[in-house]
Amino acid sequence: MNSDLSCLQVKDIGEQGLLERLQRFCPPDVIGDDAAVLTTNPNQSLVVTTDMLVNGVHFSDVTTSPEDAGWRAAAANLSDLAAMGAFPLGITVGLGLPGDVSVNWVERLYQGMTECLQKYHVPIVGGDIVRSPITTLAITAFGEATPDFIIRRSAAQIGDAIVVTGIHGASRAGLELLLHPEIGQNIKTEEKAALITAHQRPNPRLDVIPILRAILKSQSKIQNPKSKIAVAGMDSSDGLADAVLQICRASRVGAVLEYSQITIPKAFEKWLTAEQGREYTLYGGEDFELVLCLPQDTAETLVKQLSTGAAIIGTITPGLTVLLHDQEQKLRDQILTLNQGFKHFTK
Amino acid sequence: MNSDLSCLQVKDIGEQGLLERLQRFCPPDVIGDDAAVLTTNPNQSLVVTTDMLVNGVHFSDVTTSPEDAGWRAAAANLSDLAAMGAFPLGITVGLGLPGDVSVNWVERLYQGMTECLQKYHVPIVGGDIVRSPITTLAITAFGEATPDFIIRRSAAQIGDAIVVTGIHGASRAGLELLLHPEIGQNIKTEEKAALITAHQRPNPRLDVIPILRAILKSQSKIQNPKSKIAVAGMDSSDGLADAVLQICRASRVGAVLEYSQITIPKAFEKWLTAEQGREYTLYGGEDFELVLCLPQDTAETLVKQLSTGAAIIGTITPGLTVLLHDQEQKLRDQILTLNQGFKHFTK
Known part of the structure; x- marks a missing residue:
């Protein structure tokens, strides 16, 4: 651990330590569950969850086909909604891609993702594709729940x-x-x-x-x-x-x-x-x-x-x-x- | 351009070309605006937009302080909601970080992001922090609109x-x-x-x-x-x-x-x-x-x-x-x- 606070690096405190430090930027009541809950009116809550997946850290072509990586990414986010007692409304997909990734790989990723989503009638409603040195997938899923039936x-x-x-x-x-x-x-x-x-x-x-x-x-x-x-x-x-x-x-x-x-x-x-x-x-x-x-x-x-x-x-x-x-x-x-x-x- | 279709790379067709190919995985009515619209009941629409930002591509310490990078990322997403006529409800933040990024840099990024968000009373309601070889920021913003007042x-x-x-x-x-x-x-x-x-x-x-x-x-x-x-x-x-x-x-x-x-x-x-x-x-x-x-x-x-x-x-x-x-x-x-x-x- 580095003793100079201004030089403290992310690896010195880990993901959990960093999350704790960043909590002061978020309202206290949204922390600690599989997803966040926003009550938009007395009868309806919006439930939101987000995941980032990085090639080599969270998935790898060695053990996972692009179809399976896509399925698993979608499944993990839908599971977070289920864990809150919410019905899914849709997901957004952010993709960071190196220029030399094959288009076929990306299409197979989407194929796997939509195979999982279609099973639960969930649409992909938006996204962003950008250039990045490493393949990165950011999924945000949102669902609806009734305020008196939220699993915490x-x-x-x-x-x-x-x-x-x-x-x-x-x-x-x-x-x-x-x-x-x-x-x-x-x-x-x-x-x-x-x-x-x-x-x-x-x-x-x-x-x-x-x-x-x-x-x-x-x-x-x-x-x-x-x-x-x-x-x-x-x-x-x-x-x-x-x-x-x-x-x-x-x-x-x-x-x-x-x-x-x-x-x-x-x-x-x-x-x-x-x-x-x-x-x-x-x-x-x-x-x-x-x-x-x-x-x-x-x-x-x-x-x-x-x-x-x-x-x-x-x-x-x-x-x-x-x-x-x-x-x-x-x-x-x-x-x-x-x-x-x-x-x-x-x- | 590569003639073998299975070897076609992302750089051969560009972001726009790839988006067009991936549209078949999305419902046709959600494409083409600054954000997607989901009508959850007759009086309320959920408006969702997402952005990915990669260090060296979309921001850089050379021209942008972490505070400004954070402000601009938040502003861009809120602007997409304004462009649809929606009021913001919240944003989620996904962060991919190399281990040697300083904690101070991340806190300054969040500082800038929340300065912009607080001006419009928008909370950060969720997120994910993961290890990545390159600093990556994925923001999803969601807002609400009335179905008869959506700007398209x-x-x-x-x-x-x-x-x-x-x-x-x-x-x-x-x-x-x-x-x-x-x-x-x-x-x-x-x-x-x-x-x-x-x-x-x-x-x-x-x-x-x-x-x-x-x-x-x-x-x-x-x-x-x-x-x-x-x-x-x-x-x-x-x-x-x-x-x-x-x-x-x-x-x-x-x-x-x-x-x-x-x-x-x-x-x-x-x-x-x-x-x-x-x-x-x-x-x-x-x-x-x-x-x-x-x-x-x-x-x-x-x-x-x-x-x-x-x-x-x-x-x-x-x-x-x-x-x-x-x-x-x-x-x-x-x-x-x-x-x-x-x-x-x-x-």
């Missing part, structure tokens, strides 16, 4: 059930199979393909939002029309453990996770040690599922309506500790801690 | 008056004074400062929108409550001539511009030839004024309410020719043509 990280309450909407670890396993094709020989072709698809073509869980809204609406009516069921949550783009830890930190609560309730892909046992499987499941990231905290009965109703892998995996508790417990005692109890995230700028 | 390039009608909201050429002259400080010796200090400020701290003309809305509302009432006065226009970020030509092309009309009606900064005559002054005024760019096409009486009322430099500078005509005429006959009539814009990718 800070809304978890003691006693809430913790729900995951699907399987974790598959994307990380798929990446491993792409990087080391030789290691997947014990796995069935279709299992292998499923893991690779989980990495290359993740699905943002926008499908969960109308289901959740309908459940909340019907349960609110039965219980008390004036009371509102708060839903906490975020997406698991940086991993399942990270999502639970972030929610707990923002909500100032703790959690107990029951490891035996977390679905582990079957193919894992043919190929990975139990420890590796656990690492991928808890810390793999990029599965783009939702991690939600809800009252127990709401959680049960929701899980029943979702498909493979959706489960109640734990409970929100008092205190600030996130404990991983294994009922089957294959695993010793462990306290999970928030790692410092991707230290993008550290040498 | 394609709405100019024969007989409309062409209005500019202020002086053109000042920004380009300011840049010249920054690049060559030795040439400004005949100019008064305050004139010099005004031109340099025009370049470093341009003001998006958001102030024009409520004035224009009020005029349209009162005139509609008098004439016919059901009829709506269409306003065509865009901002003059790429120059006054470019704006008139773009509007005419989009509206399939022509124009006659009266050169003697265009305000030329007084300092120009002390320093520039008449021809240079004309070049700066017509083609200089980055003044971020609005160029609007309106019925004559609406135009006259509007100009009276605006300050220095606002003027009716011509008329929309049948045909597709944009003619520059000089009543004072200092200048021969000339036909203006759309140049191919900034050929960012050409070698």
Whole structure:
């Protein structure tokens, strides 16, 4: 770390340190969720999220085709909208391109991006193309939500059930199979393909939002029309453990996770040690599922309506500790801690 | 130009050529204005615009302080919203940074950006910071408009008056004074400062929108409550001539511009030839004024309410020719043509 403050460089404090310093330029209430919320009138909120992706840092032709890079970029942004409980309205795409990039590469990137977007009927509504020494993609996605149904990280309450909407670890396993094709020989072709698809073509869980809204609406009516069921949550783009830890930190609560309730892909046992499987499941990231905290009965109703892998995996508790417990005692109890995230700028 | 289509590179077809090829991935109705319009309900439109700025291409520490780079980036995006008749709601900022950029530089960039934004009460509502080999800034601005008051390039009608909201050429002259400080010796200090400020701290003309809305509302009432006065226009970020030509092309009309009606900064005559002054005024760019096409009486009322430099500078005509005429006959009539814009990718 440089001691002369005026010479302090970005790599000395990292992305997180820089974000903290820049927060004084932003209104305090827009920080800390997957996307920002602007309430334009009493019945409508505008939800906005933005991502930058740089060649060699966030995608690479070595492991990712341009179509998959495009799909994944679109999926990550739509997932941030799903994580807020918003319906997508559109995205804008900023592209920085070196002159020697092939037009075909750019068209394939757009092809992948629109394949993902069309699945959710989301248009590309604008963009900018500029010259740059390095291929850079800037996506901003915006959606709409009703102010009384916005999912926030800070809304978890003691006693809430913790729900995951699907399987974790598959994307990380798929990446491993792409990087080391030789290691997947014990796995069935279709299992292998499923893991690779989980990495290359993740699905943002926008499908969960109308289901959740309908459940909340019907349960609110039965219980008390004036009371509102708060839903906490975020997406698991940086991993399942990270999502639970972030929610707990923002909500100032703790959690107990029951490891035996977390679905582990079957193919894992043919190929990975139990420890590796656990690492991928808890810390793999990029599965783009939702991690939600809800009252127990709401959680049960929701899980029943979702498909493979959706489960109640734990409970929100008092205190600030996130404990991983294994009922089957294959695993010793462990306290999970928030790692410092991707230290993008550290040498 | 490369003959093998699969090897066609971005520099072979340029930004414009690439944009045309990528349009098939976007809905046809969102292309061609300063920003995209999404109508979320019958009374409200969401207006979105996005810009990418790359160090060495769009800004440089040689001519621009980080504060000014930040101000200009914010101003350009707010100007695109003004050009659509929208009120800004917020912006998102994506930042790509090499690790050795000083934190101070980034904070000064944000300082300049927020100075401009605060003038118009616009918050930064989100962003992303990533590692990149080159400093890159991606801004998306969004605003709201009412569907029956959106300014479009394609709405100019024969007989409309062409209005500019202020002086053109000042920004380009300011840049010249920054690049060559030795040439400004005949100019008064305050004139010099005004031109340099025009370049470093341009003001998006958001102030024009409520004035224009009020005029349209009162005139509609008098004439016919059901009829709506269409306003065509865009901002003059790429120059006054470019704006008139773009509007005419989009509206399939022509124009006659009266050169003697265009305000030329007084300092120009002390320093520039008449021809240079004309070049700066017509083609200089980055003044971020609005160029609007309106019925004559609406135009006259509007100009009276605006300050220095606002003027009716011509008329929309049948045909597709944009003619520059000089009543004072200092200048021969000339036909203006759309140049191919900034050929960012050409070698």
